[in-house]
Amino acid sequence: MKKINVGLIGFGTIGAGVAKILLENRQVISDRLGAELNLQKIADLDITTDRGVALPDGILTSDIEELIGNPEIDIIIELIGGYEPARTFVSRALKSKQSVVTANKALLAKHGNELFSLARENGVDFYYEASVAGGIPIIKVMRESLAGNNINSVCGILNGTCNYILSKMGDEGADFAEVLQKAQDLGYAEADPTFDIEGIDTAHKLAILTSLAFATPIDFDKIHVEGISAVKPVDFAFAQEFGYKIKLLAIAKKEDDCIETRVHPTMIPEKHMLAKIDDVYNAVFVNADALGPSLYYGQGAGMMATASAVVGDLVDIARNCLDKSLQRIPDLGFQVAAIKPQTYRPMSEIVSQYYLRFTVYDKTSVLSRIAGILGHNEISIASVIQQGRGPDGETVAVVMQTHKAKEKDLRAALAEIDKLSFIAAPTTVIRMESDL
Amino acid sequence: MKKINVGLIGFGTIGAGVAKILLENRQVISDRLGAELNLQKIADLDITTDRGVALPDGILTSDIEELIGNPEIDIIIELIGGYEPARTFVSRALKSKQSVVTANKALLAKHGNELFSLARENGVDFYYEASVAGGIPIIKVMRESLAGNNINSVCGILNGTCNYILSKMGDEGADFAEVLQKAQDLGYAEADPTFDIEGIDTAHKLAILTSLAFATPIDFDKIHVEGISAVKPVDFAFAQEFGYKIKLLAIAKKEDDCIETRVHPTMIPEKHMLAKIDDVYNAVFVNADALGPSLYYGQGAGMMATASAVVGDLVDIARNCLDKSLQRIPDLGFQVAAIKPQTYRPMSEIVSQYYLRFTVYDKTSVLSRIAGILGHNEISIASVIQQGRGPDGETVAVVMQTHKAKEKDLRAALAEIDKLSFIAAPTTVIRMESDL
DSSP: OOEEEEEEEOOSHHHHHHHHHHHHTHHHHHHHHSSEEEEEEEEOSOOSSOOSOOOOTTOEESOGGGTTTOTTOOEEEEOSOSSTTHHHHHHHHHHTTOEEEEOOHHHHHHHHHHHHHHHHHHTOOEEOGGGSSTTSOHHHIIIIITTTOOEEEEEEEOOHHHHHHHHHHHHHOOOHHHHHHHHHHTTSSOSSOHHHHTTHHHHHHHHHHHHHHHTOOOOGGGOEEOOSTTOOHHHHHHHHHHTEEEEEEEEEEEETTEEEEEEEEEEEETTSGGGGOOTTEEEEEEEETTTEEEEEEEESSSHHHHHHHHHHHHHHHHHHHHHTOTTOSOTTSSOGGGOOOOOBOOGGGOEEEEEEEEEEEOOTTHHHHHHHHHHHTTOOEEEEEEEEEOTTSSEEEEEEEEOSEEHHHHHHHHHHHTTSTTEEEEEEEEEEOOOO | OOEEEEEEEOOSHHHHHHHHHHHHTHHHHHHHHSSEEEEEEEEOSOOSSOOSOOOOTTOEESOGGGTTTOTTOOEEEEOSOSSTTHHHHHHHHHHTTOEEEEOOHHHHHHHHHHHHHHHHHTTOOEEOGGGSSTTSOHHHIIIIITTTOOEEEEEEEOOHHHHHHHHHHHHHOOOHHHHHHHHHHTTSSOSSOHHHHTTHHHHHHHHHHHHHHHTOOOOGGGOEEOOSTTOOHHHHHHHHHHTEEEEEEEEEEEETTEEEEEEEEEEEETTSGGGGOOTTEEEEEEEETTTEEEEEEEESSSHHHHHHHHHHHHHHHHHHHHHTOTTOSOTTSSOGGGOOOOOBOOGGGOEEEEEEEEEEEOOTTHHHHHHHHHHHTTOOEEEEEEEEEOTTSSEEEEEEEEOSEEHHHHHHHHHHHTTSTTEEEEEEEEEEOOOO
């Protein structure tokens, strides 16, 4: 039986998962591939800690040079994460005409274009299924299954930590800090959760999905990013009254030849499939011109689920090695000549419905003053909820759902409103998306 | 630019969708493929009816011989449906070394093994993404993305007509016949809906998924099939009290080296993703050893969604033509040597929880008699609901949820119970699945 040799760099949690699959599921893999996928070497700085995987002798090394450029190793798996030395290792492997599989979204979001070029120049594959939504095969679906479609939009719940926190806040009425602590205790959130809760991790993934959807180079800097730390329990209660759920949503859509990419807490109608994704799960919702809406759901992180995506890529590339058809699928699903920088809509120009929660001192004519300012800024109100006196006995919440309005008009209105004497705190804004 | 020529047999609804995509989305397809996917010929007996697609001159023909065996045509699309002449046309095309794409689940369920052999012998591809769950790319996911996994189970809502009917019955408390009529008026159900509502269509699709999951030849006859016509509005109300939804579920699972395949109305916990699939939508839920649970959701039928899947297959095969790597992916995702007939568990041996609705004349000791019979047949009761007197003033419904029990024990118990003098009608049984 033919053999494709694999070298793994980074023997952390995901790396151990990949090793486990390659060793324990060796039979099913060769039954599918018709060749052996052989784990030849693993490189890690720490070669002593037990990862719970029984490795054959001589596999583990601390010397990266045994893997990169080793002509016996066909495919390198990069699972060290972060920008460096991942970028250097991946570049060197590609230049050595080794194909590469990675789960590193940060690397792709920042250096993807350059690494894709390197892969093309060297006639090898650079696959990254595990970098977005963990085990969910969204990259393959977008690059291959949807080949007959123009994609109109792709939206996702791409961070399990945030979805866990928002699900629990919604279900239990608990406070952000309290749920974050619980998530940390359960291992669902990192000790420093900044990248997750501020939306950066989600934005890294959205940068990749945007390019796959719209044939444009990866451009992380074009993404508007807001995290979830400002969402309050009271907002979930109002969302429910309006028939909505709150999710941290990654949104990429194309309208009038303009791309919009944004990550922010979003109210989604509770009937929408994305509103039904609970706990640590991820999901990606794609709207394509022929297929229509479709959704892909599963574990967006975790040792074995992410490793499953890595091994899926390995088998694909192994087939390409066997068939001498490396670079069979273009890196972003489009031929390089078709990939063009596109126009991004500035955030000030986007159109959305808005949930507005005003914290006001309870005086007469508050509502008419707010409505007046919204009105002369072209924002019309769809519905209003005025809550009874708040816990401090002094302020009340006035909550509004607007019709569709421009972000810059909303910002102009809020600049006026938040200066009013009866406004006790900056107004909370959550975008409501009903036509995903 | 290189050109791959395609011939389409069957210019019905899906055929028109495929033509529409190939013509209208020509640019995005060649941007992805790096070659032109050229619709060279369409064969149909009716070459006069307008299908709403502007075809170039000379494409449409009533002579199948212009397509099959035409050395200029690389890929034949079969969209006539049914067993014959589809089987003959597909066989002839494969023998002429033309690759074939089909959406024909009935053909696959009955003749798939023979056609896969033909494709292998002739070194061409025979793809069928559109045959299961319409536009949802479940075949590609199972054949390729999950390559590193052993699959434990695959369950699906695979028939939009049934899911529409069950969703409406659940939401509106409406009767089966009434909702079926509405579905027919809306075009969601055929004039003769037998294949759909009796579960045959779902079973065809399950036969394919079973082989993909467990590396076994397609064997439609091994599937236990029950339709939805016996489910009553009252069952939805009780399901809700237990926290369940009723869906027509296709279930294939492997336990203790034994495969179980069945299609029947099933109560699913309302928190489960499959319980959240409403209206005409389809979804497939896969449990795999590395990935864990994942779900794939979208339109399971319809002109453009199904055509999207057909075109996805075309692009895949076109890449294989260009790379000279036909038969790159084995037909069922496993090398032919790895495909082996497996042991199927007889229906009498399956284990499930059961929802039982007894229709009884309201007498004392009814409950203890039923419980006694269940008990001496090894069936223990998890909960009981006894409803007030029924609308006829004479009978009442006694509803039970059992713990896990063997089907044969249940059948033995019901044979005894349904003979009792106070039982007014045959007992309704719906299986409850909580560990999907």
